[in-house]
Amino acid sequence: MIYMKCRAQLGHLEAHGLLNKYLWMEKCHLKTTAAVVDPNAQGQRNATLPWFWSLDIQGDSVSSDWMNEFYRVHWLRTKALCDQWVEELLLVEHEIDWTLEFFLFKASMWLRRLMSTSGAILEGHKCYAIQQAHMYQELAKHAHTNFIKTNPTFWPIS
Numbered sequence: 001m002i003y004m005k006c007r008a009q010l011g012h013l014e015a016h017g018l019l020n021k022y023l024w025m026e027k028c029h030l031k032t033t034a035a036v037v038d039p040n041a042q043g044q045r046n047a048t049l050p051w052f053w054s055l056d057i058q059g060d061s062v063s064s065d066w067m068n069e070f071y072r073v074h075w076l077r078t079k080a081l082c083d084q085w086v087e088e089l090l091l092v093e094h095e096i097d098w099t100l101e102f103f104l105f106k107a108s109m110w111l112r113r114l115m116s117t118s119g120a121i122l123e124g125h126k127c128y129a130i131q132q133a134h135m136y137q138e139l140a141k142h143a144h145t146n147f148i149k150t151n152p153t154f155w156p157i158s
Contacts, residue, residue, distance in 0.1 A: 096147050097156050100143055100144060101156075111129070111133045
């Protein structure tokens with residue numbers, strides 16, 4: 001591939017500024033896109049453009065309506081993808097909080113059942129309630145520990 005040979009020569013010339021601008025090109029970067037032809041085509045939802053489409057080439061979108069449309073479509077797709085990930089992050093943070101709250105709720109529920117029984121309680125029922133409360137407390141502790149490992153800044157929302 002001519003591009004790779006030219007890039008290798010830039011490396012020999014120690015043109016690091018240009019090497020930072022013109023990144024390594026892989027075969028997957030050369031795939032074509034039909035987003036402008038058919039923006040609703042199946043399988044394009046998570047498609048992103050290769051790095052060379054973001055190079056600042058003056059006048060390429062001004063001189064061509066097709067290129068202007070191409071950049072507009074891909075910018076909107078990238079913005080939508082970014083918005084989806086922001087929303088997903090928010091949902092995951094809440095789901096983590098809901099998981100911890102559920103485990104703690106179930107632990108307290110079993111302890112309330114144990115304390116609220118009037119009269120004689122069978123020893124087996126008492127042991128089962130204690131075991132269930134302990135299990136849910138351990139699940140909450142385990143989940144909290146793993147959430148902290150994943151994200152050290154984690155703090156429950158509620």
